[in-house]
Amino acid sequence: MAQTEIRVGGLGGQGVILCGSIIGKAAAIHDGKHATLIQAFGPEARGSACSAQVMVSDQPIGYPYVKHPDVLVLMSQDAFTQFLPQLKPGGLVLYESDLVDPRGALPAGVRSAGVPATRFAEELGRRLVLNIVMVGFFAGVTGLVPIQAVERAVLDSVPKGTEDLNMKALRKGYDYGREQSTQIC
């Protein structure tokens, strides 16, 4: 049974939960897989630690809690520090490279790739879409869910009127992720 455990971590207001939700929707609704989402957030709407646990599997999922993720998607240094010890040996760390500095902290065998998602989002016109850049980056590096499924999940999830910019953000992260995926070791 192919099962992938994912932990998305960052700060409230970065769209961490939406990021996890889109990955899960893409897999479960648009790619015929099974997925679960568990979210955890602090008491503040913005700025507090926040994470989402996403499980994607070919089979029904009996236990949705992510204890040892295969993939970490990290958007803050605190999330990196908190969740890195949980990563499976040989797991994959995807991080926002302007907000997370992984130097010297990655265990041997762990693969990693960074994306300046906030900068890309600002270049596109809205910092708000950094989480969608991260979703695209995740899809581009891991190939876990086809980009077409992710596109449909984004369109299902974002407010009307914001679709075009969100799709550009997704594509930007995806293309960058495809480039990076050839260099990950």
Added chain:
Amino acid sequence: MALDSYPASVTLRDGSTVVLTPLQPSCSGALLAFYRHLPEEDRLMLRDDVTTSDWAEGFLRKVETREIISLVAKAAGKVVGEATLYRTLHGWTRHVGEIRVTVAAAFRRKGLATALAAAQVKIATDLGIEKIIVQVVDNQLAARRTFEKLGFHKEAILPHHVMDVAGMKRDLIVLANDVSQIWAAMEAANQDYAPHLG
């Protein structure tokens, strides 16, 4: 970035196709010809005398400085419609844009004005403009409906503000669309406090 998706083809209600494209300096002659062919009663509703070369030169200068974003609709190589987004690049209304749309008589009631207006609303949003206004005369019901469908609402009335070709004074209605709300919805989606999800 806002104009990346152009030129773009649009199929109208009658099945015909037009191409929306940003105004290029080489297109100024075609634009001038388009405006010169408008009936006088239509031109009277415009703020400038759009039939003069001086107007065209000034218009193009503002296009070059991006103070104006002009989209033209072309069919068979001719300009058949134009939509302009006016904005101020500094000052206290720098978050506000104004849209004006003009369509050739033969291309009305086919959805072209709606396509041009919708395109400019999207461009304005991509440029970070937060509020868009449109001015319509009280008897321009179709124009008003077009913009209301795009989320505009009546914000102000200037009584007896314009005079039509017959000398009749009419009310000018200012319609507004607070597009910042679109991104407020995205901000809400990114709140990371979503009990309904789990």
